[in-house]
Amino acid sequence: MWENDINVKEVKEIRTKTTAYVGAGAIEKFYDISKELSQKGLNKVVILTGRAAYKKTGAWDVVEKALKENNIEYVLYDKITPNPEHKDVDEAVELGKNFGAKAVIGIGGGSPIDSAKSVAILLEYSDKTAAELYELKFAPEKAAPVIAINLTHGTGTEVNRFAVVSIPEKEYKPAIAYDCIYPLYAIDDPALMTTLPEFQTMSVSVDAVNHVFEACTSVAANPFSILLAKETVRLVHKYLPKALKDPKDIEARYYLAYASMIAGTSFDNGLLHFTHALEHPLSAVKTDLTHGYGLGILLPAVIKQVFEARKDTILDIFAPIYGEGNENMTADEAGEKMREWLKSVGLTQTLRDEGFSEADLDKLTELAFTTPSLDGLLGAAPIEATRENVRTIYAESL
Numbered sequence: 444m445w446e447n448d449i450n451v452k453e454v455k456e457i458r459t460k461t462t463a464y465v466g467a468g469a470i471e472k473f474y475d476i477s478k479e480l481s482q483k484g485l486n487k488v489v490i491l492t493g494r495a496a497y498k499k500t501g502a503w504d505v506v507e508k509a510l511k512e513n514n515i516e517y518v519l520y521d522k523i524t525p526n527p528e529h530k531d532v533d534e535a536v537e538l539g540k541n542f543g544a545k546a547v548i549g550i551g552g553g554s555p556i557d558s559a560k561s562v563a564i565l566l567e568y569s570d571k572t573a574a575e576l577y578e579l580k581f582a583p584e585k586a587a588p589v590i591a592i593n594l595t596h597g598t599g600t601e602v603n604r605f606a607v608v609s610i611p612e613k614e615y616k617p618a619i620a621y622d623c624i625y626p627l628y629a630i631d632d633p634a635l636m637t638t639l640p641e642f643q644t645m646s647v648s649v650d651a652v653n654h655v656f657e658a659c660t661s662v663a664a665n666p667f668s669i670l671l672a673k674e675t676v677r678l679v680h681k682y683l684p685k686a687l688k689d690p691k692d693i694e695a696r697y698y699l700a701y702a703s704m705i706a707g708t709s710f711d712n713g714l715l716h717f718t719h720a721l722e723h724p725l726s727a728v729k730t731d732l733t734h735g736y737g738l739g740i741l742l743p744a745v746i747k748q749v750f751e752a753r754k755d756t757i758l759d760i761f762a763p764i765y766g767e768g769n770e771n772m773t774a775d776e777a778g779e780k781m782r783e784w785l786k787s788v789g790l791t792q793t794l795r796d797e798g799f800s801e802a803d804l805d806k807l808t809e810l811a812f813t814t815p816s817l818d819g820l821l822g823a824a825p826i827e828a829t830r831e832n833v834r835t836i837y838a839e840s841l
């Protein structure tokens with residue numbers, strides 16, 4: 444395989460719409476990025492991150508030093524949690540605004556990076572709130588520059604125009620997609636991902652698999668989203684078991700980071716549909732549910748629903764999981780084989796195990812249709828999204 448000819452310790456520049464630095468040691472590129480920010484007069488930044496990972500991974504040592512060397516002043520907002528909330532974004536905007544921040548840096552997984560994108564918009568629209576942004580009350584056309592330092596290998600947000608923030612009091616977890624929030628630069632450094640615990644390692648890679656499954660079976664799917672999907676599945680199937688066995692396997696982390704990045708570009712092209720539209724209500728209602736894990740619970744039932752509409756694509760991209768010679772596979776078998784693979788990487792729970800029951804089905808179905816933006820995802824599904832088939836997917840995932 445071509446992977447054998449790649450030196451994972453050599454940092455390469457990969458251009459999507461964002462310029463991404465990929466490879467062990469890519470964090471060092473932050474010196475060049477800081478220099479450029481400084482030269483552009485972007486000498487005050489607000490940094491969004493979670494409580495611990497930015498320090499534990501070693502990212503902060505480099506970031507802080509590079510900012511100081513280039514005379515860039517910063518304020519740090521380190522209270523971003525998984526499933527980030529609109530009030531935290533508003534708090535960070537206030538901090539950044541009072542400081543005079545001209546650019547935003549997100550350090551962490553999807554939550555800090557998506558929050559950074561949201562802050563970047565709201566710095567330009569200072570009379571608006573994060574709730575207004577996520578309830579689609581306005582459509583932003585400008586944002587402060589965003590730098591994404593990615594510490595997990597799942598969301599792909601470091602290279603695309605999507606962001607997700609929750610409005611818990613309404614049980615909404617909407618997604619936005621605007622051209623103005625493509626990060627200017629992204630860093631995917633697998634050496635910063637070796638401390639990611641086993642549960643997160645699995646959940647974030649399952650997120651990437653769902654991104655490409657949806658991006659290549661939606662009504663917006665294109666040959667490019669399908670190409671990236673095939674490669675994502677091949678790499679995750681090959682390297683996720685290795686990373687689970689040895690978290691410090693830098694080659695495995697490299698290919699999982701690369702797979703997640705190209706998956707981010709795949710769904711930037713092909714969009715998302717059922718799995719994401721149905722997972723968002725789950726983690727909006729139970730905020731401790733991990734996004735990728737919730738997607739994995741739903742995936743077998745979603746495959747079953749859309750199998751006949753996209754059979755050739757599904758058999759093609761999931762060939763590493765399904766094996767060759769499965770032309771006569773049924774929808775039920777396709778769902779079941781996916782469930783078996785998910786179990787093999789440690790995803791064994793069901794919705795019931797996560798605290799949901801039959802009594803929640805109507806509410807979850809309603810939220811999938813009424814949460815701002817999720818109707819757009821449902822509209823991209825390859826079959827008509829009715830309340831009946833959405834409910835069936837939830838019911839089969841219990």
Ligand SMILES: [Fe+2]
Nearest residue numbers: 598650654734
């Ligand atoms: Fe996702």
